[in-house]
Amino acid sequence: MVPISAYLIVAVVLFGIGTMGVLISRNIIVLFMCVELMLNAANLALIAFSRSLNIMDGHAFVFLVLTVAAAEAAVGLAMVITIYNNRESINIDRFNILKW
Amino acid sequence: MTLDMFIFVFSAIVAVFGATMMISQRNPVAAVLYLIVSLVAQAVLYVQLGSVFMGAVLIIVYAGAILVLFVFVIMMLNLRGKEDLGDNSPPISRATKYIISMLMVAEFVFIVHGSVFSGPGGGMLEAETVAGFGSVEGIAKLLFTRYLYPFELTSILLLSAVVGAVVMAKRREIHEQSDSGSVSIDNDSNEGVK
Numbered sequence: 336m337v338p339i340s341a342y343l344i345v346a347v348v349l350f351g352i353g354t355m356g357v358l359i360s361r362n363i364i365v366l367f368m369c370v371e372l373m374l375n376a377a378n379l380a381l382i383a384f385s386r387s388l389n390i391m392d393g394h395a396f397v398f399l400v401l402t403v404a405a406a407e408a409a410v411g412l413a414m415v416i417t418i419y420n421n422r423e424s425i426n427i428d429r430f431n432i433l434k435w
Numbered sequence: 436m437t438l439d440m441f442i443f444v445f446s447a448i449v450a451v452f453g454a455t456m457m458i459s460q461r462n463p464v465a466a467v468l469y470l471i472v473s474l475v476a477q478a479v480l481y482v483q484l485g486s487v488f489m490g491a492v493l494i495i496v497y498a499g500a501i502l503v504l505f506v507f508v509i510m511m512l513n514l515r516g517k518e519d520l521g522d523n524s525p526p527i528s529r530a531t532k533y534i535i536s537m538l539m540v541a542e543f544v545f546i547v548h549g550s551v552f553s554g555p556g557g558g559m560l561e562a563e564t565v566a567g568f569g570s571v572e573g574i575a576k577l578l579f580t581r582y583l584y585p586f587e588l589t590s591i592l593l594l595s596a597v598v599g600a601v602v603m604a605k606r607r608e609i610h611e612q613s614d615s616g617s618v619s620i621d622n623d624s625n626e627g628v629k
Contacts, residue, residue: 342484
């Protein structure tokens with residue numbers, strides 16, 4: 336059998352890669368995908384703990400997280416489209432309209 | 436190496452490879468495709484952990500819905516060149532960001548490794564699970580009994596997300612003449628919304 340810590344390490348590495356992508360990405364669409372990857376890494380950890388503790392509550396949480404991810408993608412991409420329509424660019428260096 | 440371990444190692448490597456390639460791609464469409472590769476490998480890990488339904492849902496919802504939405508937006512915006520994709524004058528140097536994020540990943544792995552391997556039983560999974568683990572029936576029982584309230588709240592979340600997305604992505608009158616090529620929700624006759 337594979338130990339649970341192996342799954343957790345995979346989840347943590349995926350989460351770290353997602354965070355790394357958020358830090359280095361200059362493209363807001365790739366940045367959103369990195370957020371999705373981080374949510375998925377959390378899901379993998381939830382499923383692994385659910386299997387380890389032998390109770391199914393983690394699956395319900397994963398279900399809710401998937402819903403939140405779908406809603407976040409829809410709203411975030413709508414924001415990207417709005418910003419593109421207003422500024423003709425999705426370069427995140429130019430998203431300083433909220434800066435005082 | 437047992438078959439179990441081989442499947443785990445293979446899909447873990449594919450998942451990490453896909454994620455790494457995703458953040459290093461310049462082309463956003465290629466990044467989406469690499470994210471799909473990573474997600475399929477993660478779905479294999481789900482199935483190996485015994486939650487078959489969640490693996491299927493992961494592929495259907497992500498590869499089938501969310502990432503198609505991403506590709507759709509990428510195609511719609513028709514981005515090209517460095518100015519659109521954004522690669523000019525990073526505030527702090529690229530190497531600094533790589534070093535900081537590598538250190539963070541190493542720290543995460545160190546924490547998980549230290550806390551889980553030293554736990555009771557070495558963190559090994561039990562061979563047998565409860566009856567119906569990961570089945571649709573078990574998930575449905577949980578969602579409609581103990582987690583009924585959060586489940587109902589997600590419907591409100593989805594509704595507000597749909598309304599918010601439509602309101603935000605709606606074309607404003609000012610930019611009507613500048614970008615006629617892109618597709619948008621087109622009900623500008625409704626003046627009251629503005």
